[in-house]
Amino acid sequence: MKVAFFSTKSYDKEYFSRFNYDNFHELTYFEVPLNHQTASLTVGFEAVCVFVNDIIDDKTIEIISANGIKVVALRCAGFNNVDFKAAKSTNLKVVRVPAYSPESVAEHATALILTLNRKTHKAYNRVREGNFSIENLTGFNLSGKTVGVIGTGLIGASFCKIMLGFGCKVLAYDIQKSADLITKGVQYKNLDDVLIESDVISLHCPLNPETAHIVNAGSISKMKNGVMLINTSRGALINAQDAIEGLKTGKIGYLGIDVYEQEADLFFQDLSESVIQDDVIARLISFPNVLITGHLGFFTKEALEEIATITLNNLSGFESGRELVNEIKS
Known part of the structure; x- marks a missing residue:
């Protein structure tokens, strides 16, 4: 053919x-x-x-x-x-x-969590410049934290298992519940409860009319102060402008994204010698508690x-x- x-x-x-x-x-x-x-x-x-x-x-x-x-x-x-x-x-x-390879994306989501939390990217850059100070690099124990998973398909299920392995309490929201995940200790709850109770929220649902901008000003307001938000699924699951407001107020304490709603004009290109015309992603990049990777989750x-x-x-x-x-x- x-x-x-x-x-x-x-x-x-x-x-x-x-x-x-x-x-x-x-x-x-x-x-x-x-x-x-x-x-x-x-x-x-x-x-x-x-x-x-x-x-x-x-x-x-x-x-x-x-x-x-x-x-x-x-x-x-x-x-x-x-x-x-x-x-x-x-x-x-x-x-x-x-x-x-569901594991590839699930593991990348985990990498975003660990990097944002323990600030290994910042420590790496410091040491390369001869700066061995650990000031302002404080993280938190992932073990014992409540992790909310929105979408428990193959990737979401793999991510749930990883978080259980870290000793986390895992809450999940999906229109279809997995009996296997329930037996492993995952607790299914309604969306609001997952948003309200989770220290870390990771998105693993498909993009459709029901999930578009599932993370918006309203849903962000229900989250814990300082919540960590991770998206390795589809960019349009998050209203980026609302996320910026959440970051500015401190409601979102950490943001890790591998996808972006307007990524078509940005990702998979070398724009290092160009002026980025997208003001939203430029603002996101400016935050010290935001980590963006260019649709790398599948790349194994x-x-x-x-x-x-x-x-x-x-x-x-x-x-x-x-x-x-x-x-x-x-």
């Missing part, structure tokens, strides 16, 4: 080329993202492979469908960047990677192998007419 591969990075080429056994699929790599302005590049292809910040809206779908694209292969779990009404109207199939060898393998299998399944177990039909 001839596949137009968008938003390509070096690691995409490395892993997809390695697992594309015997060049079963003809992959053409484009560094540009897919949107209605770049959709003309799909002429002569049968499929597109896209990532989280590609825009598969109605305009894009109209163009790629006219160009002969029959399937969109998302090499990620999230799919909020796809217009499914438009896809259905053109009989365009959409497949994804529903789970690649194991996850990249799974993403490549499952995506290529999705394409092979479509080409051979097999049932598409990873098709999104919403």
Whole structure:
């Protein structure tokens, strides 16, 4: 199958080329993202492979469908960047990677917690400058703290188990409760109780109309003073401007994010010699108690192998007419 591969990075080429056994699929790599302005590049292809910040809206779908694209292969779990009404109207199939390495994202969320808490990033920079002072680097014991987990799918469940291992009391909110997590000691509560009782809150739910800006001025007001807030799921789960106000008042004591609502114009690019035009993220970066990583949570060898393998299998399944177990039909 001839596949137009968008938003390509070096690691995409490395892993997809390695697992594309015997060049079963003809992959053409484009560094540009897919949107209605770049959709003309799909002429002569049968499929597109896209990532989280590609825009598969109605305009894009109209163009790629006219160009002969029959399937969109998302090499990620999230799919909020796809217009499914438009896809259905053109009989365009959409497949994804529903789970690649839940542990990779869960462990990254844990890394954000530990770094923010024990300030290891600041200690590292100090020592490199010959400053061995530990003034203002005080942290807290994670053991014994109450950790709230919003969303207990595969990633959220993995994160719960890690927090239990640290000796934390784990509260969870999800529309579907996991019997396995309950037996392990996780307590399911309503959302307000999780917000009110937790010392640390970690977001692991998908982005949909019900969860968009689930963290906002109202929900922040219910949290403990000095709460630690972590987001490794989707940027739009947090109203960033409300989070800034929470940071300014001290209601949010720590903020760790691997995702950002307007990340499409920022993440996965080297902007070190540029003036950042996004005033919101510039303000977030200015806080000493904010840690931002550029959508790094998925970035492990194991996850990249799974993403490549499952995506290529999705394409092979479509080409051979097999049932598409990873098709999104919403």
